[in-house]
Amino acid sequence: MTRTAKFRVWRGDASDGALKDYNIEVxxxxxxxxxIHRLQATQTPDLAVRWNCxxxxxxxxxxxxxxxxxxxxxxRMNTFTDEETITVTPLRAFPVIRDLVTNVSFNYKKALxxxxxxxxxxxxxxxxRMEQIDVERSQEFRKCIECFLCQDTCHVIRDxxxxxxxxxxxxxxxxxxxxxxxxxxxxxxKRAAQEDxxxxxxxxxxxxxxxxxxxxxxxxxxxxxxxxxxxxxxxxPVRWLGSKIRRREGL
Amino acid sequence: xxxxxxxxxxxxxxxAGGAGLRAAVEARAAGLRTAIICKxxxxxxxxxxxxxxxxxxxxNVNSKDNWQVHFRDTMRGGKFLNNFRMAELHAKEAPDRVxxxxxxxxxxxxxxxxxxxxxxxxxxxxxxxxxVGDRTGLELIRTMQQAIVSLQxxxxxxxxxxxxxIKVFAETTITxxxxxxxxxAGAFGxxxxxxxxxxxxxxxxxxxxxxxxxxxxxxxxxxxxxxxxHALALKAGGKLVDMEFVQFHPTGMVWPPSxxxxxxxxxxRGDGGVLRNSEGRRFMFDYIPEVFKEKYAxxxxxxxxxxxxxxxxxxxxxxxPRDEVARAINSEVKAGRGSPHxxxxxxxxxxxxxxxxxxxxxxxxxxxxxxxxxxxxTQAMEVGPTCHYVMGGILVDPDTGAASGVPGLFAAGESxxxxxxxxxxxxxxxxxxxxxxxxxxxxxxxxxxxLSGNTPKxxxxxxxxASDHALAPLRNPGGENPYTIQADLQQVTNxxxxxxxxxxxxxxxxxxxxxxxxxxxxxxxxxxxAFNSGWHLALDLENMLLVSDCIAHAALIREESRGGHTRxxxxxxxxxxxxxxxxxxxxxxxxxxxxxxxxxMRDELLNLFDIEELGKYMTPEELTRHSKGANA
Numbered sequence: 096m097t098r099t100a101k102f103r104v105w106r107g108d109a110s111d112g113a114l115k116d117y118n119i120e121v122x123x124x125x126x127x128x129x130x131i132h133r134l135q136a137t138q139t140p141d142l143a144v145r146w147n148c149x150x151x152x153x154x155x156x157x158x159x160x161x162x163x164x165x166x167x168x169x170x171r172m173n174t175f176t177d178e179e180t181i182t183v184t185p186l187r188a189f190p191v192i193r194d195l196v197t198n199v200s201f202n203y204k205k206a207l208x209x210x211x212x213x214x215x216x217x218x219x220x221x222x223x224r225m226e227q228i229d230v231e232r233s234q235e236f237r238k239c240i241e242c243f244l245c246q247d248t249c250h251v252i253r254d255x256x257x258x259x260x261x262x263x264x265x266x267x268x269x270x271x272x273x274x275x276x277x278x279x280x281x282x283x284x285k286r287a288a289q290e291d292x293x294x295x296x297x298x299x300x301x302x303x304x305x306x307x308x309x310x311x312x313x314x315x316x317x318x319x320x321x322x323x324x325x326x327x328x329x330x331x332p333v334r335w336l337g338s339k340i341r342r343r344e345g346l
Numbered sequence: 347x348x349x350x351x352x353x354x355x356x357x358x359x360x361x362a363g364g365a366g367l368r369a370a371v372e373a374r375a376a377g378l379r380t381a382i383i384c385k386x387x388x389x390x391x392x393x394x395x396x397x398x399x400x401x402x403x404x405x406n407v408n409s410k411d412n413w414q415v416h417f418r419d420t421m422r423g424g425k426f427l428n429n430f431r432m433a434e435l436h437a438k439e440a441p442d443r444v445x446x447x448x449x450x451x452x453x454x455x456x457x458x459x460x461x462x463x464x465x466x467x468x469x470x471x472x473x474x475x476x477x478v479g480d481r482t483g484l485e486l487i488r489t490m491q492q493a494i495v496s497l498q499x500x501x502x503x504x505x506x507x508x509x510x511x512i513k514v515f516a517e518t519t520i521t522x523x524x525x526x527x528x529x530x531a532g533a534f535g536x537x538x539x540x541x542x543x544x545x546x547x548x549x550x551x552x553x554x555x556x557x558x559x560x561x562x563x564x565x566x567x568x569x570x571x572x573x574x575x576h577a578l579a580l581k582a583g584g585k586l587v588d589m590e591f592v593q594f595h596p597t598g599m600v601w602p603p604s605x606x607x608x609x610x611x612x613x614x615r616g617d618g619g620v621l622r623n624s625e626g627r628r629f630m631f632d633y634i635p636e637v638f639k640e641k642y643a644x645x646x647x648x649x650x651x652x653x654x655x656x657x658x659x660x661x662x663x664x665x666x667p668r669d670e671v672a673r674a675i676n677s678e679v680k681a682g683r684g685s686p687h688x689x690x691x692x693x694x695x696x697x698x699x700x701x702x703x704x705x706x707x708x709x710x711x712x713x714x715x716x717x718x719x720x721x722x723x724t725q726a727m728e729v730g731p732t733c734h735y736v737m738g739g740i741l742v743d744p745d746t747g748a749a750s751g752v753p754g755l756f757a758a759g760e761s762x763x764x765x766x767x768x769x770x771x772x773x774x775x776x777x778x779x780x781x782x783x784x785x786x787x788x789x790x791x792x793x794x795x796x797l798s799g800n801t802p803k804x805x806x807x808x809x810x811x812a813s814d815h816a817l818a819p820l821r822n823p824g825g826e827n828p829y830t831i832q833a834d835l836q837q838v839t840n841x842x843x844x845x846x847x848x849x850x851x852x853x854x855x856x857x858x859x860x861x862x863x864x865x866x867x868x869x870x871x872x873x874x875x876a877f878n879s880g881w882h883l884a885l886d887l888e889n890m891l892l893v894s895d896c897i898a899h900a901a902l903i904r905e906e907s908r909g910g911h912t913r914x915x916x917x918x919x920x921x922x923x924x925x926x927x928x929x930x931x932x933x934x935x936x937x938x939x940x941x942x943x944x945x946x947m948r949d950e951l952l953n954l955f956d957i958e959e960l961g962k963y964m965t966p967e968e969l970t971r972h973s974k975g976a977n978a
């Protein structure tokens with residue numbers, strides 16, 4: 096069942112660009128990335144697109160399809176009508192390099208700002224013991240394939256370039272939550288989340304959860320619990336006093 | 347000349363999968379300035395696709411497991427063609443490599459005692475694979491990525507610069523190893539984003555660039571698996587060993603096209619999936635080899651009973667070793683009994699209830715529902731063999747990863763050969779990456795230190811040559827489209843060098859492959875050099891052709907069937923052939939293959955096996971070294 100589909104693809108670079116129309120063959124069982132590949136092979140050999148695994152496991156082929164942040168390899172063509180024009184544009188929250196490829200280095204910069212896992216010094220390799228039930232919470236967040244669709248859709252980043260300095264974004268809130276809930280991590284992630292990574296700027300509209308291809312419950316399982324814990328450590332007067340007393344003892 | 351960016355490092359690691367990142371950690375730990383070159387973004391390497399787990403004899407689930415048992419399993423899996431020293435180092439060191447991942451933040455599934463859980467897998471005698479559900483590869487790559495980041499954080503504190511001693515060059519491809527005399531002196535390539543050319547001057551270079559799957563039409567590998575590491579080493583004067591051994595996984599998807607080549611995990615068959623041809627026949631019963639007759643069910647009824655009562659029934663033939671199943675599917679399709687899109691049917695829906703399928707195979711159910719709109723609780727999957735892994739690779743010194751023939755060049759992971767012999771066991775790949783990634787990194791460090799300042803130089807002439815070569819497809823007007831050439835090349839390997847091979851077809855493949863050289867020299871890539879996918883493919887094609895050439899040459903010479911190499915005209919395994927590896931060279935623009943004597947296993951390792959078992963693989967003369975053989 097071959098048909099011709101109408102595609103509208105953004106072509107251009109950092110300086111200039113526009114949507115271009117293409118008529119392109121589509122076969123039964125294909126996804127948007129297959130059609131983009133056929134465009135490359137038959138009409139636009141220099142079309143820039145990122146992709147790797149084509150199985151929804153690496154998070155490379157992120158784009159906006161009819162305005163929605165999606166993985167191209169996980170968007171089936173049979174979810175559109177035959178008449179529909181399919182518009183494919185680069186992620187809007189990040190600067191364009193060329194065509195569908197954007198500069199996502201913002202995310203790698205943020206990754207560098209979050210202190211790595213710090214295990215207990217007294218345990219040697221092979222001595223770690225953790226219960227399955229305790230690792231499962233963090234394991235959910237480690238399913239993240241770093242497609243950065245959550246970062247792209249988050250309006251704190253998408254609509255306010257100036258926030259990028261202070262705001263790490265949902266991908267890194269789940270990283271912080273993962274470390275905070277890791278049974279053997281020894282650092283204070285709660286205070287850091289609030290003071291260094293802008294957790295407070297998130298107003299839980301859940302857009303990130305909606306676009307996550309791994310179905311990670313970013314808002315409910317990471318951001319909200321982290322916000323609650325921050326309230327506990329930062330604003331509970333008894334805890335506040337406790338922390339002051341402990342510090343004195345350390346002197 | 348286009349602008350060329352120049353960098354200078356102590357160690358350059360080509361490849362950012364498990365092996366490359368582990369090598370980089372080792373080099374940086376020794377205080378050396380290290381560059382990591384990724385073909386894609388950082389953290390996207392093909393390692394991410396591994397599902398089953400990391401094989402390491404930690405003995406967490408069965409305390410009888412130890413390195414000797416793991417060593418034996420690995421040698422059996424490779425049909426005793428493995429480099430014994432690599433298999434030994436791998437079995438001994440894998441547990442330490444897994445445990446150190448935990449100290450970097452990895453979260454494996456746990457046993458009841460809170461230790462790392464281990465699962466059963468084909469060919470492993472005891473539960474041995476550390477895992478995280480079926481996304482172990484993702485856990486490994488993310489952990490290594492975060493280990494690199496943590497080192498950069500330390501450097502930021504110490505030097506005020508996170509990239510002072512370890513820098514990642516994302517979306518950068520190396521096209522050539524540059525030498526000074528015999529020694530490696532640098533790596534030359536381009537940056538995808540800008541199309542700018544880039545030179546790394548470095549006396550020690552580690553190749554960890556992954557596999558070659560893209561040389562074949564149906565593969566589980568991503569676009570990156572174009573044999574870059576193999577070809578770079580070969581062109582630099584290195585050697586490739588065991589290139590005839592390519593693992594075809596029997597059940598890759600053939601339909602729909604969006605998932606062609608993607609794996610359907612072995613557990614689908616383990617949990618009750620049956621294989622049928624277009625006539626509805628469970629054809630695997632027709633393909634039980636004589637040596638396995640006693641171990642497999644002879645009727646569908648008995649096979650069906652095995653799932654519930656494995657002690658009193660024999661297992662169904664769908665669970666024969668990978669190579670047997672792949673060959674059977676191939677034969678059915680060739681005989682015209684295939685599915686509409688050239689595979690056979692794999693069906694779990696007839697034997698298991700929908701809720702059972704969803705519970706036992708959750709990720710498979712999701713994968714097909716979301717990617718392919720196929721509901722495996724009611725529909726059969728169309729599957730066929732898919733090129734999954736190459737056992738062959740760069741010939742290295744087992745202990746240091748030093749590439750044979752090129753001082754300063756090292757290799758690890760799928761780019762290196764020898765460890766897996768003629769066939770790799772599931773789970774031995776991730777452990778291979780870490781064990782030999784670390785060793786190659788340490789090898790590079792020792793080599794660098796031994797130079798004590800006597801570093802090789804990159805000449806201007808060699809830069810000009812490399813740059814002209816890289817830019818040729820952009821400068822050549824009126825030539826062929828690289829995508830067409832890629833499709834044609836994949837068809838040739840698919841038809842003539844695939845899973846079943848014969849002399850006449852291999853000879854035909856060699857002459858056809860020769861024809862591609864002229865076509866490659868006349869490729870045209872319209873557009874500029876910035877993120878031009880066509881240009882990238884044009885440069886990758888050279889590697890794909892070179893690797894295909896090595897596979898076809900070696901496959902023609904090896905006149906036996908063993909592991910990932912099946913000759914229809916020589917269907918038996920031969921003890922005489924086991925004494926040799928085949929080694930590919932590239933001299934004066936031609937691939938040449940020669941025999942190299944296989945290193946002899948040390949006596950204490952030989953004595954880990956029963957002499958009766960060794961008798962299936964070795965010649966009587968070789969067995970005299972066995973403790974029982976000597977007495978006989």
